[in-house]
Amino acid sequence: MKIKIQVKPNSKTEEVSQKGDILTVKVKEPPKEGKANQAVVKLLARHFGVPRSQVRIVSNFKNRNKVIEIDSDKIHLVKNEETLPGF
Numbered sequence: 001m002k003i004k005i006q007v008k009p010n011s012k013t014e015e016v017s018q019k020g021d022i023l024t025v026k027v028k029e030p031p032k033e034g035k036a037n038q039a040v041v042k043l044l045a046r047h048f049g050v051p052r053s054q055v056r057i058v059s060n061f062k063n064r065n066k067v068i069e070i071d072s073d074k075i076h077l078v079k080n081e082e083t084l085p086g087f
Contacts, residue, residue, distance in 0.1 A: 001072075005044075009036040016047045018026045037061060044068060 004022045011026035018024070027039035037057055045052040054071040 002058065002067055002069050005040070005066050005068055007031075007036060007040055007066060009039075009064075014039070014043055016043060032063075034061075040066075040068075044070070048072070 006022055006024050008026045008029040008050075009029060011028060013026060014028055015022060015026050016023055017026075023044075024082055025040050025043060027036050027043060029035040029039040041055045041057065045055045048055070048070060050070060050072045056069055057066050058069045059067045
């Protein structure tokens with residue numbers, strides 16, 4: 001499954017929120033040396049309840065608007081423990 005995300009590095013908090021079809025991912029790390037990208041993968045893996053190895057950035061590595069891919073049959077939200085509709 002591919003998802004469009006918008007990354008906000010150097011944030012005070014780490015969180016995932018949704019606005020329309022795009023997920024906004026706030027991470028504390030700066031956008032240098034791939035630190036923010038690593039934090040994004042870690043946070044999304046935790047958010048969807050999958051191992052980090054199943055989350056990868058497939059496009060726009062140096063851009064705040066990215067496409068990520070999650071390799072999993074069942075994706076669960078950790079907070080709500082519900083299966084996302086359509087996944």
